[in-house]
Amino acid sequence: MTDKPLSDTERREKLWDLIKDVKVGLFTTHHANGHLHSRPMTLQNKDLDEGESLWFFMSRSGEPFSDIVASSQVNVGFADRSEDTYVSVSGIAELNEDRAKRQELWNKAAEAWFTKGVDDPDLAVVRVRISHASYWDVKASKLTQLYAMAKAAVTGKPPTGLAETGEVRMK
Numbered sequence: 001m002t003d004k005p006l007s008d009t010e011r012r013e014k015l016w017d018l019i020k021d022v023k024v025g026l027f028t029t030h031h032a033n034g035h036l037h038s039r040p041m042t043l044q045n046k047d048l049d050e051g052e053s054l055w056f057f058m059s060r061s062g063e064p065f066s067d068i069v070a071s072s073q074v075n076v077g078f079a080d081r082s083e084d085t086y087v088s089v090s091g092i093a094e095l096n097e098d099r100a101k102r103q104e105l106w107n108k109a110a111e112a113w114f115t116k117g118v119d120d121p122d123l124a125v126v127r128v129r130i131s132h133a134s135y136w137d138v139k140a141s142k143l144t145q146l147y148a149m150a151k152a153a154v155t156g157k158p159p160t161g162l163a164e165t166g167e168v169r170m171k
Contacts, residue, residue, distance in 0.1 A: 011168045015133050016048040018078070018085045025076040025089075027056065029067035038077070039064055044105040052170045054089065054128040055101075057110050065124050068093040074128055086136045091128040101125060133168040 024040050031037035044055040054076060058065050072094060078087040102125050106118045114120040
């Protein structure tokens, strides 16, 4: 745990710091069969924009798009095992039809999926307005983590102080 609580601005910056290099998140929707369904999606943001949103490209003909049309509440999970950081973002997904935004986010990797380019009629630009996020940023070494787990098993008291955790609530 951190010694001093972070301000809202610091938590927001921490959130972006933890996800900016991960790039691929598990995008979870409510599937038509009632189950939650997660799929890997590439984050298109270059930074966390003023609208506190995450941006994704997806196919209008695909299930993820159909799912968000039916139920816009989504979750995107990010994990960086090499850095021992984990983030869960909840928000509302919406289609964005702004061509300027599409152009701003467009990149060569997107061309592999949308061969007709930025004006591909199958290309959907989806904005996830973040409502809440939780993060876990493990600071302890693997050896320290193992020791803390072993100690917890012996004492019956859960380990503490292994990670910085936090929540971010957007307006």
